[in-house]
Amino acid sequence: MDHHEHENEREVHGLVSRSKVVLVGFLLVIAYFLFTEHRAHVLQFLPFLLLASCPLMHLFMHGGHGHGHHHGRQQDSENFDTKGER
Numbered sequence: 001m002d003h004h005e006h007e008n009e010r011e012v013h014g015l016v017s018r019s020k021v022v023l024v025g026f027l028l029v030i031a032y033f034l035f036t037e038h039r040a041h042v043l044q045f046l047p048f049l050l051l052a053s054c055p056l057m058h059l060f061m062h063g064g065h066g067h068g069h070h071h072g073r074q075q076d077s078e079n080f081d082t083k084g085e086r
Helices: 003-043 046-065 073-079
Strands: none
Touching: none
């Protein structure tokens, strides 16, 4: 390999890493300004989001408990006598 080829590879690699640093820097600046300018709009809806999360979690998270499913119901009725006791 020629000495100039190694320098060209280093320049290309250095250029790529510099462009990533610049991109991350721009994204951080954009995120900062979006947060500071729209913070008041977002924070005013947080109490409503908290209140809305309760019924939504109730609806979507009860699926894992087997509510509404009648699997094994026959087995449960065999374990109880006529008074409902085991």
